[in-house]
Amino acid sequence: MVEEKKSSGMDIDLGNLCSERAYGWAKKTFANRELRFGMPVKGLDGSFSNLMNYGQVRIAMSSDGIGTKIELAERTGIYNTIGYDLMAMVVDDLAANGIEPTNLSNILDVNHLDQEIVDQLMHGLHDAAMVTGLAVVGGEIAELGDRVGGYGERMHFNWCATGIGILPASVEPVDGRDVREGDAVVALESMGFRSNGFSLVRKIMAASFGPDWHAEPHHDGRTWGEVLLTRSRIFSPWIVSMREQGISLHGIAHVTGGGIPDNLARVLKRHGLGAHLDELPPPLPFMTEVQTLGEVPEETAYRLWNMGAGMLVILTPRDANLMVELLGREGCPARRCGTVTGTPGIILESRGAEAQTLEFKS
């Protein structure tokens, strides 16, 4: 998939290599907390978050940022929605392990400060925290001059956060251990690109409409900039709610970089299983429009973007029906979209610009 790597603007293999190195070093520090508070729980390698023992409770910790989606805020001058994206990236990684996000600390790197923009960013993060039911307990703003770049003349910034969450002593983490052949897969629908794949999106838009592509009118009456800025839906409150209502979640994939195939495979690999996804939600129309503008092959689109499915949950078919009904009542669009199969590999009936059957080997 050299083509894909090139077109995404990033070298995914090098990224994985660097992450593995970083994790290798990190792992050597685990013994520091052996039999003490903060001891990492074993067996969660490769999960979306991590987990530490603190006596009666276990705490999980997860970090993420919103990458180059920030350029959309800089281009549109709309700063009060990307807090949702930041929140979603962090807490939905926790939720993917069945963990209830409780607290968040954020770090804002800026070239120079603009009080009004900082206020709008934090307002958005606050709004997202209210949706998530989480307390923002920490933050750091660093003025770094030329070390931070961006678009236009106003404040440039990069923004990341670390969230922690709790798993009561009586509850097991959701890590794929209970996934079985015949389980159902439920897709929680996204509202757009969330915070992944924007390097390619920006490249396509610039090639299609020139440097001021964000101001280009979209046929829905908004500008393309506003359309692409569409905020992330935060899934974690629904995941927590499902658990509290007694639904047993066998596995959860947060669809981030690597798309459905990579992230679902992380959950299925534990027991060497696969999946057939024949009723995925359709991507948002503007996602397909971007795909068409960039002549992005269907397979690449499904590897780089969520294509309408922001989170995939694996559970028994009976629970899947119940979950879809409950989520519908609570206002989260969700649907059964496929089945767990007995052999590795994901077969996916795609719904992008060139709908087809895609096969992803593991």
Add this chain to the structure above:
Amino acid sequence: MVEEKKSSGMDIDLGNLCSERAYGWAKKTFANRELRFGMPVKGLDGSFSNLMNYGQVRIAMSSDGIGTKIELAERTGIYNTIGYDLMAMVVDDLAANGIEPTNLSNILDVNHLDQEIVDQLMHGLHDAAMVTGLAVVGGEIAELGDRVGGYGERMHFNWCATGIGILPASVEPVDGRDVREGDAVVALESMGFRSNGFSLVRKIMAASFGPDWHAEPHHDGRTWGEVLLTRSRIFSPWIVSMREQGISLHGIAHVTGGGIPDNLARVLKRHGLGAHLDELPPPLPFMTEVQTLGEVPEETAYRLWNMGAGMLVILTPRDANLMVELLGREGCPARRCGTVTGTPGIILESRGAEAQTLEFKS
């Protein structure tokens, strides 16, 4: 102090304003965890870290970065020491509230990846974790292209982290509530600038030696770049050790941005007290040399830089003597440096290039 703000390369007032705004938004989210796991503990406003209730235990969370000190790594090509700086910035804020750091998650923003540099950075962070007795449990590496700038041709990056730590149910946080007139102040000595005030340091060096100032030989046989890169000493293990040995710590100031006056004032203000610091450790010779090169007034130097005192601990005179002795045995240079006074304001017998009596009002 307009002069100081200008010379530091940052507008401290605007920074404070933005931080207050951010904290204002964050505070509105605290009620989300009312009577639930992760409920922020009240009464720690303005502390160095925060604290959340998790049943039997309380967890604290703190975020920080290493600012523009990164340029020193880029200039010298030495990447395996700034992990100490990152660790120190984060865990010593926790230690300043008497909290034992247990886990850390880091976020590395890069323009493009360089595997060798990532490896050295993480190696350094690992080494610092071994010193701290902490497990690095999370990390995120984000490739952000032109959003990240820096010096030279190799990988540019910004690096920050969030640490969590624990306070057992039986122990009160160190937050200045026990500080009394007549208490002693103990200074834990730094080895250099740690991670604060580098904007001004870099400006002075460039003005003195030109764009390649890092390669300029220092009289100790190293280059100026190597000298300024000197890693941070991590104080938290000693703070934890003192508590475990039964020494009652009344207040702790981590000397970061704002220097001794601002950070000590944060601890003293609870009871409207002041301090007379008449035996501070001398700054490292190279700190005074930088001060002289930049003709930095003594007062400014003490506001922007730690000037040799990386952490100040307040305790009874009797415990102060014991602590200095214990720390000496454990390899941490420390000394009694002053006394808590009954009225606000800090009187400081400075030891920089132009030693004098400085008065800082609160």
